[in-house]
Amino acid sequence: xxxxxxxxxxxxxxxxxxxxxxxxxxxxxxxxxxxxxxxxxxxxxxxxxxxxxxxxxxxxxxxxxxxxxxxxxxxxxxxxxxxxxxxxxxxxxxxxxxxxxxxxxxxxxxxxxxxxxxxxxxxxxxxxxxxxxxxxxxxxxxxxxxxxxxxxxxxxxxxxxxxxxxxxxxxxxxxxxxxxxxxxxxxxxxxxxxxxxxxxxxxxxxxxxxxxxxxxxxxxxxxxxxxxxxxxxxxxxxxxxxxxxxxxxxxxxxxxxxxxxxxxxxxxxxxxxxxxxxxxxxxxxxxxxxxxxxxxxxxxxxxxxxxxxxxxxxxxxxxxxxxxxxxxxxxx
Numbered sequence: 360x361x362x363x364x365x366x367x368x369x370x371x372x373x374x375x376x377x378x379x380x381x382x383x384x385x386x387x388x389x390x391x392x393x394x395x396x397x398x399x400x401x402x403x404x405x406x407x408x409x410x411x412x413x414x415x416x417x418x419x420x421x422x423x424x425x426x427x428x429x430x431x432x433x434x435x436x437x438x439x440x441x442x443x444x445x446x447x448x449x450x451x452x453x454x455x456x457x458x459x460x461x462x463x464x465x466x467x468x469x470x471x472x473x474x475x476x477x478x479x480x481x482x483x484x485x486x487x488x489x490x491x492x493x494x495x496x497x498x499x500x501x502x503x504x505x506x507x508x509x510x511x512x513x514x515x516x517x518x519x520x521x522x523x524x525x526x527x528x529x530x531x532x533x534x535x536x537x538x539x540x541x542x543x544x545x546x547x548x549x550x551x552x553x554x555x556x557x558x559x560x561x562x563x564x565x566x567x568x569x570x571x572x573x574x575x576x577x578x579x580x581x582x583x584x585x586x587x588x589x590x591x592x593x594x595x596x597x598x599x600x601x602x603x604x605x606x607x608x609x610x611x612x613x614x615x616x617x618x619x620x621x622x623x624x625x626x627x628x629x630x631x632x633x634x635x636x637x638x639x640x641x642x643x644x645x646x647x648x649x650x651x652x653x654x655x656x657x658x659x660x661x662x663x664x665x666x667x668x669x670x671x672x673x674x675x676x677x678x679x680x681x682x683x684x685x686x687x688x689x690x691x
Contacts, residue, residue, distance in 0.1 A: 362658055362690040365391030365666040366682070367422060367572070370401035374409065377401065381410040383676060385417040387683025393422025393452060393572070393666060398464060404437040411445035418448045422572070422666070423518035423536060425456030426478035427466050431498060434478070435485040436505045443509040452536050453478060454518025457598055459622060472523055473497065479515055479531050486513055516570065521600040522551045529555025532567060536666065538595075540573035540643050540653070544603065545660045570664035571657050576644035577672045577681050587673045588644040589633045590626070595641045596633070597621050607640045643667075647685050658690065665690070 366389050370377050384392055392410060396403040403421045410419050420441065424434060434453070442449035455471030462468065477495040481503075484491045490504045517528030520538040528535035529552035537548045549569060556567065574591040578584035596609070597618040604614050613632055620629035638644060643653040654665055672678025 362654070362662070363390040363568070363570075363664040364682070364687050364690060365389060365393055365418075365422075365570070365664060366671070366679075367393045367395055367666060367668040368406075368410075369395045369669045370403070370406045374401060374406070377406060378409055378413055380675065380679075381419075382413060383679050385414045387679050388687050389417060389682070391418045391450060391664075391666070393420065393450070395669070396421045396424040396428075397460060398428060404441070407441050407449075408444060411441050411448065414445075414448075416448075418450050419445060420450035420513075421452055422450070423452035423454040423516070425454060425461075426474050426498075427456050427461050427468070428464075431478040431481040432485060432500065432503055432505070435482045438482075438513055439486060439505055439507050439511060442511040442513050443507075447509075447511065449511070449513050450516065451482070451513055452516040452518050453482075454536070455524065459598065470496065472527055475517065475524070476527060476531060479517070483515065486511060514568070516568070518572070519548075520603065522547075522602070525551035526555040528552055529567065530558045531555075531560075531563070533564065534568035534570055534664070536570050536572040537662075538572055539603075540571060540575075540657070541607070541640050542656045542660050543606070544640075545571055545657055545662060549661045568664050569662050570666055571662045572666040573668055574642035574644070574670075575650070575667035575672075576642060576670055577647060577650045577678050577686075578674070579646060581646040581649060583673050584646065584650075585638050585642075585644045587670050588638055588642040589630050591669050592637050592641045593617055593621065593626075593629050593633050596637055597629075599641070607636065609634075609637060609640070613637075647681060651686055651689055654686070654690065 394403045438451045458468040485505050493500045514533035516534035516536045517532035518536040519525040519528045576584040576588040617629045617632050
């Protein structure tokens with residue numbers, strides 16, 4: 360089995376430390392570096408630009424941005440600039456964003472499907488150097504264009520978890536970033552993506568990169584790795600699609616409690632509510648053999664790309680060595 364292997368970079372450290380981590384990720388042999396986009400961290404486009412400038416081979420880009428905080432025309436200009444700087448290594452992950460985060464800065468999380476569909480259409484046209492006049496439900500452009508100095512075919516990945524967004528990803532994306540780590544979720548997600556592929560425009564490539572983007576934590580000590588995943592799992596649970604929560608028999612009371620505690624900033628109390636079932640459902644975490652087995656299971660169920668998200672492990676630099684020395688070779 361052959362998989363592309365990507366890693367998420369959370370830009371929540373001083374910039375020099377972020378760049379050191381990025382260079383380390385390229386050195387261990389990963390194919391992609393996806394930069395998380397949250398307004399309270401370092402800016403995703405600034406960091407992507409610096410990483411593109413300091414690396415040579417790895418693909419890089421937002422994973423994922425959203426068209427609520429930033430207009431699609433501005434996204435187009437930013438990612439086109441990164442693509443020129445990197446000699447064609449830019450990636451663009453775009454999704455609906457996190458309701459709680461958007462609400463905290465006064466933005467409504469409204470009509471995510473329509474917003475994503477409109478945004479991708481705008482971005483793709485502008486990146487293709489087309490002057491665009493467009494009137495949608497949310498975005499309006501009049502003879503808009505970007506000055507692109509290097510022809511680019513930047514792949515656009517749709518970040519998705521719910522069935523309708525997954526279907527939309529199959530319809531309009533060059534790839535889909537499935538927010539999931541459980542084999543059952545991957546199988547169900549791929550069925551949704553396939554429904555979207557049936558509605559796909561003839562102008563789009565039929566070869567879609569199906570990616571599992573998951574919370575990942577590896578260490579020689581399984582319990583230590585699983586403990587490290589708890590904060591990320593708590594946030595995933597709080598924003599998980601209701602069908603996913605129900606399907607994995609996670610109690611509504613636990614879900615509501617974690618969501619409420621996080622919304623009030625009581626993070627440590629929320630983390631105490633995370634169960635072993637939640638860790639198993641929403642992360643790949645444990646020792647090296649456990650993590651390899653979980654990735655193999657996802658590969659057998661149809662993914663072409665595995666993206667290791669935060670936290671990577673109790674010691675991120677050590678975890679990267681493990682990924683490079685013990686995991687990547689198994690899937691190439």
